Amino acid sequence: MKASPLSAPTLVETVAASITERIAGRHLMPGARLPSVRAFAEAMGVSKSTVVEAYDRLGAEGAIVARRGSGFYVAGKTRPLCLKTVGPQLDRAVDPLWITRQSMQAGPDLVMPGSGWLPAAWMPDAAIRRGLRQLARGGEANLVAHDQPLGFPPLRAQIARRLAEKGVEAGADQVVLVDSATQAVDLLCRFLLEPGDAVLLDDPCYFNYHALLRAHRARIVGVPLTRSGPDLAALDALMAEHRPRFYLINSALQNPTGSTLAPATAHRVLKLAEAHDTLIIEDDIFGDFEVEPSPRLAGFDGLERVIQVGSFSKTLSAAVRCGFVALREDWVEPLIDLKLAMSLGNSHLSASLMHGLLTDGTYRRHLGEVREKLARAMAPALRRLEACGLTAWLEPAGGFFLWMRLPAGVDSADVARRALARGLVLAPGGAFSPSSLGDSFLRFNVAQCTDPRMIPMLEAALAECAASAAP
């Protein structure tokens, strides 16, 4: 339980927090009986009703259980890890995990400018069906057995060729296939992190990084972002103070801001990483939406200190899971051991399907079309949002995200909650930023901003916020 950052903790919160701390510190063990309400009220110098309310809250959270006629007990060990209780608790309308779920469960009745995905109609459905027919016809020798531990060699070779086009020199044997970029980052967390290790994340950044790193019990340290990459003075100081294990970054078309690392910044980031002996994981998930490839940290560095991950979920299909890790040669073997221990292997079906789409021209053609559509969608979306009183932090060079500042005094969680009640799913800034910065931003997906219902719904939600804030 965490007090709201906007106000001093109440007495109930203070009492509940003192019990939570004693459970976390193992001073109160699972199964232990809590003091009676009266005894505890006397000991803490508070009223019995305050203790009752604190016990009720802890009961609702599952931290303690009431047994009829015998008092309250610390919950037993049968209680599993609950991500929601590891970090600060968010209400569902601004909880990053919940936003992911909404995006996945959306029906046609919801308008989804908060989505992190292109509309299904923009994805190459026909090409995927053609690819499946190709596999079925016998173009593919193996549809029943595991692949090599690294994954399907022709796809690894093709990915290595594509990396070279972006200036990243990697042999096919430095490319390890997994089932998604998320799984790639997860695998690398296991490879590199001890519980309690510090990890640097851009503030703001992709919300699932927070959830994933919380699951690894990492200590998350936010790096302030400028329009050309991280604030270098801050990065230097944070690396010195926290000695982070790695810095997880989108160099190209950052999520949620759409910013891209400037070449000089990339150079300086690498110098700092070297000076402080910090690794870099470069998640290039949006990189293929760039019109002109920007510098990659993995390219400058030659995969010495940088590990790159990527996938085709955003570009080809999220229903076909296929991602990769490109890393230094001497780390391939131990990473493979870990990959096998955790999953036995990636999907060969997905890998051969993706290989077909990458080599028959589908991928290049599709990317060209999507980049053009995105370029056409960006300016009108921006104009319409600005007409609602929002301002762009940056006009991105490509991709599909706009990081929009709300009118003064409007809280992003508040507007997201009110919009949701109307069927408009927004992505409130707080999900991307643990600092107060995010409270005044929303992330928009320009490809999902074409629905004519969006602007009226957004305007209504904003008007409601303004009305409730008025004296």
Next chain:
Amino acid sequence: MKASPLSAPTLVETVAASITERIAGRHLMPGARLPSVRAFAEAMGVSKSTVVEAYDRLGAEGAIVARRGSGFYVAGKTRPLCLKTVGPQLDRAVDPLWITRQSMQAGPDLVMPGSGWLPAAWMPDAAIRRGLRQLARGGEANLVAHDQPLGFPPLRAQIARRLAEKGVEAGADQVVLVDSATQAVDLLCRFLLEPGDAVLLDDPCYFNYHALLRAHRARIVGVPLTRSGPDLAALDALMAEHRPRFYLINSALQNPTGSTLAPATAHRVLKLAEAHDTLIIEDDIFGDFEVEPSPRLAGFDGLERVIQVGSFSKTLSAAVRCGFVALREDWVEPLIDLKLAMSLGNSHLSASLMHGLLTDGTYRRHLGEVREKLARAMAPALRRLEACGLTAWLEPAGGFFLWMRLPAGVDSADVARRALARGLVLAPGGAFSPSSLGDSFLRFNVAQCTDPRMIPMLEAALAECAASAAP
């Protein structure tokens, strides 16, 4: 570094272990300079050559690095997790991870009775191609977007129906799809384990459980196995002593022994789990090869304390990744949060393909054929192996494994090494058993025992062992 369990540690081992402990306990931080050889020898009261040898060993393990002219330093943080150094070190011929790799990379020149997979020719290749054509034709609405967080609802409903046939009552909303049974166990480890928690495994058991649990830094406790399940008195004592978080078990057609839990044993295991507040993860990966379904712990228990996992990798295809977790209703939500954080979602393509094969009759028909083939292969394989001097620990009621005791005095790692040199890949017992028990056993896959080269190769390897053991 770990001393051999069979002898007292040498002086060099003791010195090296004391340094390893100081590094692990962070008394010596990454980058710190180690004492000079002379100073350390004096401090420890040992000879300088002992310290040199200890430093050399730690250098070979990568724990420390020598810098020319300036001494020895604790390796920097750039060193990633290496599973091989977390637990006891095995040479490649008996290393479980290596066996997995061999199975995956085998060419037609290798004979693979140690494989954990059915031969490709036994798998339903044609049905999978038919399934792919079906998906391509438009039977499937979504080939580009993420599924619901729990996974494709029709497949979950179908899995729930199949569970009911085995006596496990679970609603479709208690079935969570993932990409393999291994991934299911991995997800549950994250859900349930803290580093250092104890976990019970059968001794012997599937070798990858050891690797996976080592990656989670669990404390593995082996449970002696009888022909009808775990030794109950030992199980009781081990649960009392180690207070394990869970017991990971194959109830039906255990890997590697082929044993199946007797109904009364199942009942007693659940009573003990309740008495000691231990959870059970029942990995039912081989369950569908049973001719008559045996009792499932998940069925007796009603998914209160038992979580069941399964997949179709062994029965339909290992190239199409699809597995599941069936668990109590109130744990579904937090498990989903973790699933999304780690992978964003399972493969919808795999799930819809599997759904097609489960509902069009392919699965039932294929299982019937495979069970019959296995039943026909079992007795001849057993006879041939017995003729080589091996004896079966148990004649299993189904499935494809035989757990064979070697002639007295033959070590399984030794025979595996010699067989490998001849192109015969065996599965030595040590990979399945951390106790000395495994040293006298090999696991055979009866479906991979039909190659006429196998017996002569095995006999030659056994003869070599006998010759080298002779005085």
